[in-house]
Amino acid sequence: MTLRDWLAGCALARVDALALLRELAGVDHATVLAHPQRVLDAAARARLDAAAARLRGGEPLAYVLGWREFHGLRFQVDPAVLVPRPETELLVDFVLQRFAGNDAPALLDLGTGSGAVALSLACALPRAQVWAVDASEAALRVARANARALLPPARAPLRLLRGDWFAALPDDAPRFDCIVANPPYVAAGDPHLPALRHEPRLALVGAEPSADGLTDLRRIVRDAPAHLRRGGWLALEHGHDQARAVRTLLAARGLRDVHTLKDLAGIARVGAARLDDGAISLNNTVRNGLGRTS
Ligand SMILES: C[S@@+](CC[C@H](N)C(=O)[O-])C[C@H]1O[C@@H](n2cnc3c(N)ncnc32)[C@H](O)[C@@H]1O
Incomplete structure (x- = not known):
């Protein structure tokens, strides 16, 4: 599956989809724009699909990624906080x-x-x-x-x-x-x-x-x-x-x-x-x- 196809089918807000691509597949926004036909490998695709399902279920992006930036620092977060x-x-x-x-x-x-x-x-x-x-x-x-x-x-x-x-x-x-x-x-x-x-x-x-x-x-x-x-x-x-x-x-x-x-x-x-x-x-x-x- 290409980056373009995954983005088109993931049913997420674009900003969230781009964050998942960056954090879970190592694909930055510039690469998405310049090489939308790049193919996602199976492992990256599995990680992305699992994370996208959690987001569609209403989980905050921060829990899915495991961190949130606050006052310029990166804080680990999970559903306990x-x-x-x-x-x-x-x-x-x-x-x-x-x-x-x-x-x-x-x-x-x-x-x-x-x-x-x-x-x-x-x-x-x-x-x-x-x-x-x-x-x-x-x-x-x-x-x-x-x-x-x-x-x-x-x-x-x-x-x-x-x-x-x-x-x-x-x-x-x-x-x-x-x-x-x-x-x-x-x-x-x-x-x-x-x-x-x-x-x-x-x-x-x-x-x-x-x-x-x-x-x-x-x-x-x-x-x-x-x-x-x-x-x-x-x-x-x-x-x-x-x-x-x-x-x-x-x-x-x-x-x-x-x-x-x-x-x-x-x-x-x-x-x-x-x-x-x-x-x-x-x-x-x-x-x-x-x-x-x-
Ligand atoms: C709105 S959260 C704020 C968390 C963090 N300070 C922040 O701003 O992201 C409120 C926090 O107060 C804690 N809390 C609730 N009742 C409490 C109590 N009676 N005594 C101490 N902590 C309490 C909760 O466990 C929670 O972590």
Whole structure:
């Protein structure tokens, strides 16, 4: 079978079909365009057909390939972890903007999954003390594999802990300069859930699914102040329609400088606030990912 015939018959979006050809048959886009009559050998064809069937069944491309790029790094992923999303890079950028000049900030990533946020921070801030928590042992196995692959051997290791949000932390954990989380926030009846059926339910709706999807966000906001340094930041990813609710939670918990960051698509995506340090408060409520008021 030729490349042209396989592309015509695979019944996939062209971008996915080209990704499979590149990753599983070593055929790049230029070759497809220049030599569409090239013949696929039987082994490559079998790999491509099996992968195409999985994609047609609704599996994310990242699970089929076994990896997803996030913040410029390649993360191993499997169905034990949420596929890292580009909009979550906003959490990493938020921390980098505030702590790039800080000598060795203490950072905590709650619900680390593949380790995408924690490891992006650990790689970008070599002296940061990075802690990460997840309730799922299967997810932590993936995060550990990513840590082995991505962290330079000389770097202080990531502290990866299993447990229920802050209850996972040992008594000697520091107070953190910044706590970030992309927790489960999908509402129990959300119409997108069937399309996300291949990803872990714990990552999407949490252990106690709720009609508003805010259960875990509420718990994290409630307990975060006890784990932040004075002036320390809390930044939480949330759903496109949860910005106001998250700002209300942050303000009601007594946090300062409550604001929402928009992702590159202009969607309100991260609620952020900090523990009082006695300094003058900002008044902005909504800013985009580059820090401008909008
Ligand atoms: C939306 S996923 C985020 C994964 C990763 N941080 C990312 O952005 O790609 C949420 C993660 O929170 C974890 N999780 C859910 N409930 C938890 C809990 N009560 N305590 C700790 N982790 C929890 C899930 O296992 C999942 O890995």
